[in-house]
Amino acid sequence: xxxxxxEILIATLAxxxxxxxxxxxxxxxxxxxxCLRESPIRHYLVRxxxxxxxxxxxxxxxxxxxxxxxxxSGPGATNLVTGIAxxxxxxxxMIALTGQVSTNLLGSDAFQETDIVGITMPITKHSFLINDxxxxxxxxxxxxxxxxSGRPGPVLIDLPQDVMAAVVTERITANRPSPKKDHYTxxxxxxxxxxxxxxxxxxxxxxxxxxxxxxxxQAFDELQELVEKGQIPFVSxxxxxxxxxxxxxxxxxxxxxxxxxxxxxxxxxxxxxxxIGVRFTNRSTSIVEEFAPLATIAQIDIDPTxxxxxxxxxxxxxxxxxKALGILSPLLEHKDRxxxxxxxKKKHELMERDDKSNGCGAAxxxxxxxxxxxxxxxxxxxxxxLNQIWTLRNWRALAPRTLITSGGMGTMGFSLPAAVGASVxxxxxxxxxxxGDGGLxxxxxxxxxxxxxxxxxxxxxxxxxHLGMIRQIQDLxxxxxxxxxxxxxxxxxxAIARGFGLPAAHVSAENPEAGxxxxxxxxxxxxxxxxxxxxxxxxxxxPPGRSNVEMIYDKAT
Amino acid sequence: MQEREHIxxxxxxxxxxxxxxxxxxxxxxxxxxxxxxxxxxxxxxxxRITLVxxxxxxxxxxxxxxxxxxxxxxxxxELDRGESVSRELSLLGLVLTADNRPDILRTVxxxxxxxxxxxxxYVILAAIGTGEExxxxxxxxxxxxxxxxxxxxxxxxxxGGGSRD
Numbered sequence: 072x073x074x075x076x077x078e079i080l081i082a083t084l085a086x087x088x089x090x091x092x093x094x095x096x097x098x099x100x101x102x103x104x105x106c107l108r109e110s111p112i113r114h115y116l117v118r119x120x121x122x123x124x125x126x127x128x129x130x131x132x133x134x135x136x137x138x139x140x141x142x143x144s145g146p147g148a149t150n151l152v153t154g155i156a157x158x159x160x161x162x163x164x165m166i167a168l169t170g171q172v173s174t175n176l177l178g179s180d181a182f183q184e185t186d187i188v189g190i191t192m193p194i195t196k197h198s199f200l201i202n203d204x205x206x207x208x209x210x211x212x213x214x215x216x217x218x219x220s221g222r223p224g225p226v227l228i229d230l231p232q233d234v235m236a237a238v239v240t241e242r243i244t245a246n247r248p249s250p251k252k253d254h255y256t257x258x259x260x261x262x263x264x265x266x267x268x269x270x271x272x273x274x275x276x277x278x279x280x281x282x283x284x285x286x287x288x289q290a291f292d293e294l295q296e297l298v299e300k301g302q303i304p305f306v307s308x309x310x311x312x313x314x315x316x317x318x319x320x321x322x323x324x325x326x327x328x329x330x331x332x333x334x335x336x337x338x339x340x341x342x343x344x345x346x347i348g349v350r351f352t353n354r355s356t357s358i359v360e361e362f363a364p365l366a367t368i369a370q371i372d373i374d375p376t377x378x379x380x381x382x383x384x385x386x387x388x389x390x391x392x393x394k395a396l397g398i399l400s401p402l403l404e405h406k407d408r409x410x411x412x413x414x415x416k417k418k419h420e421l422m423e424r425d426d427k428s429n430g431c432g433a434a435x436x437x438x439x440x441x442x443x444x445x446x447x448x449x450x451x452x453x454x455x456x457l458n459q460i461w462t463l464r465n466w467r468a469l470a471p472r473t474l475i476t477s478g479g480m481g482t483m484g485f486s487l488p489a490a491v492g493a494s495v496x497x498x499x500x501x502x503x504x505x506x507g508d509g510g511l512x513x514x515x516x517x518x519x520x521x522x523x524x525x526x527x528x529x530x531x532x533x534x535x536x537h538l539g540m541i542r543q544i545q546d547l548x549x550x551x552x553x554x555x556x557x558x559x560x561x562x563x564x565x566a567i568a569r570g571f572g573l574p575a576a577h578v579s580a581e582n583p584e585a586g587x588x589x590x591x592x593x594x595x596x597x598x599x600x601x602x603x604x605x606x607x608x609x610x611x612x613x614p615p616g617r618s619n620v621e622m623i624y625d626k627a628t
Numbered sequence: 629m630q631e632r633e634h635i636x637x638x639x640x641x642x643x644x645x646x647x648x649x650x651x652x653x654x655x656x657x658x659x660x661x662x663x664x665x666x667x668x669x670x671x672x673x674x675x676r677i678t679l680v681x682x683x684x685x686x687x688x689x690x691x692x693x694x695x696x697x698x699x700x701x702x703x704x705x706e707l708d709r710g711e712s713v714s715r716e717l718s719l720l721g722l723v724l725t726a727d728n729r730p731d732i733l734r735t736v737x738x739x740x741x742x743x744x745x746x747x748x749x750y751v752i753l754a755a756i757g758t759g760e761e762x763x764x765x766x767x768x769x770x771x772x773x774x775x776x777x778x779x780x781x782x783x784x785x786x787x788g789g790g791s792r793d
Contacts, residue, residue: 188645192652197699200644217699376693 076204077106077235080168083211085111089139091495092168093117093126097143099183100170102235104141115495115524118516120147122488124154124167125514129492131163132475133450133500135289137219138163138492143170145183148229149190153482155225156194160479161310162287164223166214167191173233174202188229196224204237222374223287263388264395267345267369268402270386274343274367276411277303280326283310283478284348284372284392291315291471293396294347301403303345304415306334308355310478311348313468321412323419327355328613329460331429333419335619338363340415346370348392351381352479361618371395429464432607433580434533438465440583441503441531444591450475450493450502454486454510457539460609462505484513490528491520501527508534508558518571521596529590529597530568533580535605536560543608547626548615568598575600580607631684633662633759635707635714635784636691638677641700642668650677650701653694659683663716663781674702678714678783707784714784716762718755720769721776724748728772739765750775 074082080103084092093115096104107114117123120142127138138158142151148169158165172181188198197217199210211228218226271277285294294315298305304321307314312325324331326338338344344366349355356362359382369386370378378387388395428435438461442449447469453462453476468474475493477485490504511532521528533539541556568575575598578586583601590597611622640646647666654661662680669676681687688706695704707714722732724746735741735753739761745752755765759782766774 189648192645192649193656198645374697376690376697 073238073240075102075106075235076207076230076237076239077102079204079207079239080211080230080235081106081110081112083208084139087212087215088136091115091130092139092141093123093130093492093495094141094168095120095123095143095147097145097147097170097183099144099172099232100141100147100168100230100235102232103168103170103230114141115491115520117488117491118519119514120150121154121484122491122514122517122520124151124165125157125482125485125488126492126495127165127167128154128158128161128163128485129452129475129489130496131158131165131492132161132286132489133472133493134496135286135472136164136496137215137223138165138496139168140165141168143183144172144187144232145185147183148185148187151187152191152194153480155191155227157477157480157482157485158225159194159196161283161477162223163225164219165225166218167195167225167227169227169229170235171200171229171231174231175233177231188227191227194225195227198227198229200229200231201234202231204234204239207234222284222372222377260388260390260395261398263386264371264390264398265402267371267386267388268399270343270367270369271301271303271345271399272402272404272406274341275408276341277301277343277345277408278323278337278341278366279303279305280307280338280344280346280349281305281311281314282308282347282349285311285314286471288348288373288392290393290396293393293400297396297400297403300400301406302408302412304337304412306331306337308349308352308478309463309476312463313471313474315471320416323415325463326619328357329463329609330355330619331464332422332611332622333415335613335622336418337415338366339618339620341366344368346382346384347396348372350374350377353381356382357613357617357619430610431461431464432604434458434461434601434603434607435465437531437533437580437583437587437601438462438505440587441591442466444587445501445503448473448500450490450497450500452476452486452490452493452502452504454504454506455481455483456507456510456541457535457543457607457609458505458507458510458533460540461533464609466505483510486510487514487517487521487528487530490530491517491524491526494526494528495524499527501529504528504530506530506532507539508532508536508562508564509538511564512558515567518568518573518598522572525595527595529593529599530573531590532564532598532600533603534564534600535603535607537605539603539605539608542605543612546606546608547612547623565598565600568600573598578602580604631682633680633682634687635709635712635782636677636679636681636695636704637707637712637784637786638679638695638704639669639702640675640677641702642673642675643700646675646698646700647677649698650679650695653691653698654681657690657694659687659691663779665780665783678781680782705786707786711788712784712786714758714782715756716759716782717780718757718762718765719744719776719778720753720755720774722751722753722769723773723775724751732769732772735765735768738768741765752776
């Protein structure tokens with residue numbers, strides 16, 4: 072049977088379970104698009120390649136499956152770069168397919184030629200340039216294996232046009248070196264876990280710190296069992312949010328610069344921290360010298376380079392997190408920690424009572440009201456900046472994978488395309504894309520995609536005419552000199568959204584109810600512009616160079 | 629922290645781009661590569677890379693972990709000087725004159741250098757030795773005009789076939 076390279080590619084992708092690709096065509100990738108047209112794989116046409124990468128990322132974060140994006144050579148490929156880096160920083164399993172000029176033109180500065188393998192080397196887990204049609208099947212299989220095994224990450228496959236167009240009469244499969252096996256459940260690892268369990272049992276004031284690794288290992292049930300059995304309070308990093316039922320009694324919120332006060336305080340006073348799937352980034356720890364000064368720190372991660380990378384780990388185990396928690400839970404003893412629990416929970420409850428918006432003002436309450444009006448299971452995506460913190464502090468992730476944000480990279484413009492991917496991945500599930508006026512403009516073209524496919528993506532734009540978080544930083548620590556953070560109030564975003572064909576409404580953060588009701592009653596896409604005061608900041612916040620417990624509550628302090 | 633030389637030995641898949649990924653790791657972590665030698669092993673799918681870098685003692689753990697994450701690295705080890713043997717090959721081109729000719733050619737007896745090419749006024753010597761021996765030969769010859777020098781840098785393997793297990 073005659074087959075082209077592109078046909079082999081698509082057949083292999085389908086065999087690997089790929090049902091969706093987000094992409095944008097160009098001359099070099101045309102053989103692939105031509106073949107996709109009649110394949111069982113659904114191609115979603117985004118309006119900018121960066122959005123294709125973010126959508127594949129959002130798809131992967133919402134489903135746990137590997138996301139796939141496709142771009143043409145040259146500018147198509149380079150437009151993916153921010154999206155690939157975003158996926159890399161948050162360890163999303165993703166495959167980026169790029170068209171490439173024909174092999175005989177490689178290195179000739181041909182039209183739309185770029186060395187995308189070279190450009191993306193530091194931001195991919197691995198990459199391939201396929202220069203032989205016989206290597207397509209095995210390379211794609213290997214790429215998927217690499218993307219989703221161990222600590223997941225993006226893998227790029229560069230596909231020259233002639234290799235995609237080449238015709239073979241039979242499908243040849245070449246042997247390639249098999250990827251590394253994980254060797255992490257050795258006797259030694261089990262001993263290390265036993266030692267961690269012993270310390271945890273002896274601890275008076277233990278805290279479990281969870282990171283993005285819980286989601287990546289699909290260890291939701293195991294984590295729930297661990298915290299409940301040990302009655303151990305837990306906190307998370309930004310990426311750890313949504314790894315457990317958030318309204319859980321033992322959940323103290325997330326740590327770091329913009330985190331929850333009880334979370335930061337519990338870490339500071341704890342005598343033992345079990346860190347699972349975290350890398351202790353500077354946004355989580357603030358100054359490392361004063362992070363968890365009283366605690367013995369145990370770290371479990373599948374990536375050996377994460378152990379002790381930023382914070383010294385007194386105990387550690389390199390292991391698949393799901394397996395590790397399965398070994399740890401049975402070793403936990405019931406212990407009376409009522410005093411420790413009541414002390415930190417009391418503070419938590421007092422704070423919640425005193426400020427219903429969690430330090431986010433009217434904007435934070437909007438997030439809560441939106442969620443109250445949406446069906447259970449609605450996914451929230453947050454962009455970057457104040458809108459991100461308002462969302463993370465106020466959206467209750469009632470199930471795993473229902474709150475999605477760019478944590479490590481902090482990519483503005485992420486939430487809208489990620490919402491497209493999440494909705495598509497979860498069978499057209501409703502998704503709220505929270506964003507700000509700065510972030511929206513970075514990928515505003517995706518309003519066209521949302522309208523074109525009539526996806527139930529509801530964009531909540533917090534419009535404060537500013538780069539709000541930058542403004543807050545300038546207000547607090549740059550003598551209120553607002554350099555280049557004023558975007559202006561001259562734009563009519565509601566009219567722009569309508570111009571893209573979306574129903575839209577405009578409300579104020581103080582009186583948002585009518586708009587929220589209208590948005591939540593609509594089945595398809597909706598655009599809600601919420602006008603927010605530019606001084607609606609987030610408090611408490613940790614000043615630069617200070618520890619996690621030196622937070623300030625207003626400009627005066 | 630004290631800096632010293634570290635010998636890193638790697639077995640890697642013999643594929644395009646592998647060296648670029650390895651040097652990328654060194655560059656990103658801020659370590660300079662002092663010497664580097666790559667060649668196929670008996671299995672043409674696998675190459676051995678011997679690399680020398682000067683760094684503090686944090687280096688080994690950090691670099692090893694990060695190299696080990698690369699998909700195409702089969703094995704990575706730091707070699708202990710006592711438990712391994714290492715040699716370096718140097719090719720030296722020198723201008724011969726009536727005056728210096730006897731002294732230069734004495735290196736054949738003194739250091740076991742081989743003459744690879746010789747004309748009336750130019751000689752190419754090959755010298756094999758440990759790092760220290762190579763330094764000694766270069767020190768002896770630097771009194772004469774070394775016009776050209778190519779060094780492989782260290783290649784090394786473990787005693788007792790360490791990398792086979």
